[in-house]
Amino acid sequence: MSVGRPSGIALAMGLATGSFTWSIMTVFGLSATLAADASALLAIKIFGGLYLLWLAYKSFRSATSHHDMKAKELAGGRHTPFGYLKRGYIIQMTNPKAALAWIAIISVGLKQGAPLWVGMAIVIGTFLLSIVIHLLYAVAFSTPAMVRIYGHARPVIQGVLGTFFTIAGLRLLASRS
Structure with a gap:
């Protein structure tokens, strides 16, 4: 956020690419x-x-x-756009929450005996969503006004997310198939 929009976009694409890698590994690992x-x-x-x-x-x-x-600069100083892309990828791939989140996502969407296209649809769909969402974050949060707006809206947003995660978690635990 503090080093400009192009760097944020590069970091966002690295995060999205990391999400894609996790989704592929999870779909094939869980399928097997x-x-x-x-x-x-x-x-x-x-x-x-x-x-x-x-x-x-x-x-x-x-x-x-x-x-x-x-907004603060990441440790290690400024990088090239490729450096930020690589950094985003490394952040996503070394984040244990990413692996756990993908296990949760795929376990909700992928059922035993599901054809390969179902897993691939999940991978492609979530990759496209990840690109869009991370790019929107990068563009929006490269402005001080948006950071301020989010700061005020954060309690509501986190409450909505908490409610969604609660419902999804309980539904997953209560499901029979």
Whole structure:
């Protein structure tokens, strides 16, 4: 945010590319696991549901916290656009929450015996959404006004996310298939 829109866009594309990598690995890994052991689906659903409830807790906690949003440069100084793209990719690939989130996402959308096109539709759809969302974040949050607006709206946004994660987690834990 503090080094300009082009750097933010490059970082956003790195994050989206990391999400794409995680989604591919998760779809093929879960597909292979489900093909080899159908009972693994139950463990994945429980783990995914509990993780979604953990995200709900974190969202609700963030909604009630009172911290300021400040734009600051990432450690290590300024980089080229490719450097920011690489940094975004590394951030996404080394974030354990990304792996856990993809397990939760894929376990909701991918059922045992699902054809390959279902997994690929999830991968492509989420990759396109990731590009759009991360680019919107980069463009919007490269302006001080938007950072201020988000700072005021953050409790509501985090509350909505917490509610969504709670519903998704409970539905996943309660589902029978």
